[in-house]
Amino acid sequence: MQKAEVLLAGLGGQGVQLASDILAEACTLAGRRVSVLPSYGAEARGTLIRAELVISDEEIIYPGVLEPDIFVGFSQEAYDYFLPALTGDTAVFYDSASVTPSASEPSAAKQYPIAAMEVAANAGNPKAANMAMLGAVAAASELVPKDALEKVLSRGPKERAKTSVMAMGKGYELAMQQLGT
Amino acid sequence: MGRVLREKYTRQPTPFCPGCGHGIFLNAFLHAVDELGLDFDKTVFVSGIGCGAWVPSPHFQADTLHVTHGRAVAFATGVKTANPDLNVIVIGGDGDIATIGGNHLIHAARRNLPLKVFCLNNFLYGMTGGQVSATTPQGDITSTTRQGNPERPFDLVDLARGAGAPYVARFPVSQPRKLKRGIINALSFDQFAFMDVLSLCPTQYGRANRAKRGYEGPSMIWSMLEHQKGTVAPREKLDSENPEGKIPIGEWYAES
Amino acid sequence: MPRNKTFAVTLDQDLCKGSDCYICVNACPKGVLAEGERITSKGLRPAQVKDPDACTGCRICETLCPDLAITISDTSQAATTVPAVGRRQPASPSSGGWTTSPGALKPGPHYMMGDDACAEGAIAAGCAFYAGYPITPASEIMLRMATRLPETGGVFVQMEDEIASMAAVIGASWSGLKGMTATAGPGFSLMMENIGYACMTETPCVVVDIQRAGPSTGQASRPASGDIMQAKWGTHGGVEIIALVPWSVQEMYDLTIRAFNLSERFRVPVILLGDAIVGHLRESFHVEETVELFDRAKVPGAPPFGTEEEAGVPPMPAFGQGERLLITGSTHNEFGIRKTADPEVQQRLVRRLSRKIVAHLDEITDYELYYEDDAQRMVIAYGSTARSALWAVKRARDHGEKVGMLRLKSIWPFPGEVIRQWGDACQELIVPETNLGQVSQLVQQHATTPVSLVSQTNGEIMDPRRVTDFLLDGRTKLAS
Numbered sequence: 001m002q003k004a005e006v007l008l009a010g011l012g013g014q015g016v017q018l019a020s021d022i023l024a025e026a027c028t029l030a031g032r033r034v035s036v037l038p039s040y041g042a043e044a045r046g047t048l049i050r051a052e053l054v055i056s057d058e059e060i061i062y063p064g065v066l067e068p069d070i071f072v073g074f075s076q077e078a079y080d081y082f083l084p085a086l087t088g089d090t091a092v093f094y095d096s097a098s099v100t101p102s103a104s105e106p107s108a109a110k111q112y113p114i115a116a117m118e119v120a121a122n123a124g125n126p127k128a129a130n131m132a133m134l135g136a137v138a139a140a141s142e143l144v145p146k147d148a149l150e151k152v153l154s155r156g157p158k159e160r161a162k163t164s165v166m167a168m169g170k171g172y173e174l175a176m177q178q179l180g181t
Numbered sequence: 182m183g184r185v186l187r188e189k190y191t192r193q194p195t196p197f198c199p200g201c202g203h204g205i206f207l208n209a210f211l212h213a214v215d216e217l218g219l220d221f222d223k224t225v226f227v228s229g230i231g232c233g234a235w236v237p238s239p240h241f242q243a244d245t246l247h248v249t250h251g252r253a254v255a256f257a258t259g260v261k262t263a264n265p266d267l268n269v270i271v272i273g274g275d276g277d278i279a280t281i282g283g284n285h286l287i288h289a290a291r292r293n294l295p296l297k298v299f300c301l302n303n304f305l306y307g308m309t310g311g312q313v314s315a316t317t318p319q320g321d322i323t324s325t326t327r328q329g330n331p332e333r334p335f336d337l338v339d340l341a342r343g344a345g346a347p348y349v350a351r352f353p354v355s356q357p358r359k360l361k362r363g364i365i366n367a368l369s370f371d372q373f374a375f376m377d378v379l380s381l382c383p384t385q386y387g388r389a390n391r392a393k394r395g396y397e398g399p400s401m402i403w404s405m406l407e408h409q410k411g412t413v414a415p416r417e418k419l420d421s422e423n424p425e426g427k428i429p430i431g432e433w434y435a436e437s
Numbered sequence: 438m439p440r441n442k443t444f445a446v447t448l449d450q451d452l453c454k455g456s457d458c459y460i461c462v463n464a465c466p467k468g469v470l471a472e473g474e475r476i477t478s479k480g481l482r483p484a485q486v487k488d489p490d491a492c493t494g495c496r497i498c499e500t501l502c503p504d505l506a507i508t509i510s511d512t513s514q515a516a517t518t519v520p521a522v523g524r525r526q527p528a529s530p531s532s533g534g535w536t537t538s539p540g541a542l543k544p545g546p547h548y549m550m551g552d553d554a555c556a557e558g559a560i561a562a563g564c565a566f567y568a569g570y571p572i573t574p575a576s577e578i579m580l581r582m583a584t585r586l587p588e589t590g591g592v593f594v595q596m597e598d599e600i601a602s603m604a605a606v607i608g609a610s611w612s613g614l615k616g617m618t619a620t621a622g623p624g625f626s627l628m629m630e631n632i633g634y635a636c637m638t639e640t641p642c643v644v645v646d647i648q649r650a651g652p653s654t655g656q657a658s659r660p661a662s663g664d665i666m667q668a669k670w671g672t673h674g675g676v677e678i679i680a681l682v683p684w685s686v687q688e689m690y691d692l693t694i695r696a697f698n699l700s701e702r703f704r705v706p707v708i709l710l711g712d713a714i715v716g717h718l719r720e721s722f723h724v725e726e727t728v729e730l731f732d733r734a735k736v737p738g739a740p741p742f743g744t745e746e747e748a749g750v751p752p753m754p755a756f757g758q759g760e761r762l763l764i765t766g767s768t769h770n771e772f773g774i775r776k777t778a779d780p781e782v783q784q785r786l787v788r789r790l791s792r793k794i795v796a797h798l799d800e801i802t803d804y805e806l807y808y809e810d811d812a813q814r815m816v817i818a819y820g821s822t823a824r825s826a827l828w829a830v831k832r833a834r835d836h837g838e839k840v841g842m843l844r845l846k847s848i849w850p851f852p853g854e855v856i857r858q859w860g861d862a863c864q865e866l867i868v869p870e871t872n873l874g875q876v877s878q879l880v881q882q883h884a885t886t887p888v889s890l891v892s893q894t895n896g897e898i899m900d901p902r903r904v905t906d907f908l909l910d911g912r913t914k915l916a917s
Contacts, residue, residue, distance in 0.1 A: 204503020259608025
């Protein structure tokens with residue numbers, strides 16, 4: 001059975017929930033089963049939030065993430081909160097502009113910095129950093145097809161869709177370069 | 182007319198105390214209904230808990246929804262929005278509509294559905310034993326304010342107008358013809374209408390405030406009615422000055 | 438001044454309440470009416486017509502009489518006849534029952550949040566009225582209904598609080614529409630009185646409670662299952678209630694439809710007990726080509742609050758059909774007439790309200806079994822916790838443990854007999870719950886075997902490893 005657990009975390013307002021929905025839709029398009037368990041506080045902005053995704057070829061029983069295959073840290077707070085619990089099997093992506101990796105690295109996780117904010121700014125939409133991160137997730141798991149992501153991202157308004165697809169593609173590239181080595 | 186109204190619109194005599202002001206309202210209301218030709222088969226009366234709520238339920242020969250204490254206006258909102266063809270009329274007391282249910286009243290006024298709300302204001306809780314309500318005048322005696330009510334009452338006309346009710350009226354049961362005319366106007370109005378009906382409770386209010394108010398004679402309710410007439414004056418007469426502190430009665434239409 | 442009219446004055450002494458009133462005696466300017474002489478069997482001394490010839494027809498007595506006891510008629514005109522308005526207009530007859538409907542969503546797979554699927558289930562079930570008040574984690578249901586109801590010809594109202602929301606739904610139900618509201622703990626508490634009113638007046642409606650961690654405000658966006666007991670015992674007086682517990686987005690859709698069907702079938706409020714997990718969870722679910730729907734019977738003329746059968750469900754006409762319904766939360770007979778001091782009517786009513794649910798336990802009860810064939814121990818689970826539990830059962834079986842699972846899809850009326858049978862067939866029953874043991878206590882009442890509770894009250898989804906640990910080690914740590 002093919003199965004992937006993806007944990008996305010950041011601060012409210014960074015687009016974590018939107019990214020998780022796009023990821024889920026892309027997986028659904030590709031014929032996979034997926035569940036998204038969002039988790040946030042009462043405040044709409046600025047608190048630590050997360051989205052737990054389970055992507056599978058079979059029925060998903062427990063919808064939470066227990067041993068993430070992929071962790072994406074959108075903010076320092078999210079990174080610091082979740083990193084200590086990760087194992088060597090987790091691929092960690094973080095935004096190199098907003099996260100300083102911990103010097104001691106208590107966890108054995110493999111870490112990949114993605115210049116998501118920069119990529120987004122270059123693509124013409126600084127808010128598309130979350131899309132660059134989605135590209136990185138696609139690079140890390142064959143359960144998340146890049147073309148399906150492109151399809152979902154292309155649905156929105158034309159200009160937005162263009163920058164999103166561009167940011168996602170660049171994030172994918174940056175991740176592939178690092179994963180390949 | 183008494184017999185005609187009874188047979189056309191009521192199921193049974195009321196259990197109200199002798200001389201109850203709510204009975205006088207019931208009488209005026211049915212006079213108004215008959216004059217208007219209101220179709221009782223397309224009319225729903227919603228009422229909560231208390232003597233005032235018993236005016237329509239179980240007495241009126243129409244659909245009646247007798248609900249939880251204070252919530253009649255909220256139930257009525259559901260009835261009316263679900264079937265706008267129905268005439269939806271709320272009748273209840275000051276405890277029910279203006280005290281426990283005050284929040285629903287102001288929101289209904291704001292929402293401005295074409296509901297008709299009649300608050301039979303007898304200045305205290307009659308059914309439960311004469312306790313102070315949100316309309317008990319300051320200083321009046323109730324079973325929970327033996328030394329006189331220390332709190333200020335709501336002016337229900339000001340309350341409803343402040344909440345945006347486009348038709349607000351106040352009439353006393355001691356002037357039943359004016360009351361009937363007002364009821365006709367309220368029922369004919371095409372938006373939310375609220376009426377503060379100055380009623381009287383001889384049993385709880387009358388007895389407790391007999392000495393203070395000087396109710397006398399063998400028929401206390403008659404004395405109360407006479408007294409009530411003396412405390413009110415048409416709002417038009419009071420607009421410039423009101424040296425005797427009379428309670429304005431009449432109708433207030435919102436300037437549209 | 439010459440009199441050209443004459444008036445007849447009639448005073449119905451059976452209606453007159455006598456000397457404590459005498460408003461008419463005091464009001465008449467001509468002394469037509471006077472204090473009475475006769476004392477009635479009720480001990481009253483009704484007023485009398487003493488000088489009818491003096492009547493000028495001013496009608497002030499007739500207008501003021503609180504008991505409509507006085508009739509003044511102009512005898513120079515034809516006698517007043519009372520038109521026959523006591524007639525009943527026939528209600529549009531409908532025997533109700535099951536029908537097949539095409540549903541509202543496109544058949545096939547859909548991906549959405551549990552709260553949204555709940556709203557879609559309601560629309561598919563024919564819900565045409567929603568009243569609600571914002572609250573996390575149930576607000577998304579209201580948001581979707583606010584869009585979907587206007588699209589489907591229904592009515593949406595945002596009320597001033599949850600008390601009013603519940604009230605409006607009941608009012609709309611009597612206007613003939615299927616209605617729903619949705620809330621979470623604090624709002625559910627506010628709805629309790631009117632839920633009892635719905636039980637007493639046999640008003641079909643659906644109440645969705647997306648449970649969150651309490652007590653009080655607690656953790657607004659975090660899950661728990663602390664309202665199980667409240668769903669049944671929260672309203673005063675003690676009534677039977679129907680409550681369903683979905684574990685997935687699919688069941689947020691399916692069980693909402695079922696909740697409407699059960700509410701129409703038994704004329705009761707039905708409670709859907711979700712939680713912040715199944716409410717906010719997003720996953721795929723499948724929409725069938727058609728939906729089976731039950732509609733209340735609208736039979737004119739029949740008593741709307743009683744049947745010959747002890748466990749019967751009477752027909753329910755709507756307002757405006759000329760039925761002149763008497764609906765009250767007070768104890769009432771089969772016609773809705775208040776009988777607030779009649780022990781027999783009270784007993785018969787309370788009994789029927791209970792029997793119409795309890796006698797149909799088989800029709801209401803719904804559960805699923807997993808790995809039950811060789812099970813020596815059974816996990817009893819419900820709601821989102823059942824997903825963690827089933828994950829744990831699979832792990833335990835991988836380790837050779839002979840453990841099965843019973844998942845409750847309906848929790849009230851509690852399926853005690855099913856629990857008893859599985860208790861008899863197994864050595865242990867294990868109940869994982871995100872509360873301090875509400876269902877485990879019920880299981881204990883019905884089972885003869887030992888019952889263990891795996892409790893977690895930290896505002897998180899039940900940790901499946903906690904259940905696995907228990908199944909493998911036979912022990913658990915208390916929630917920190």
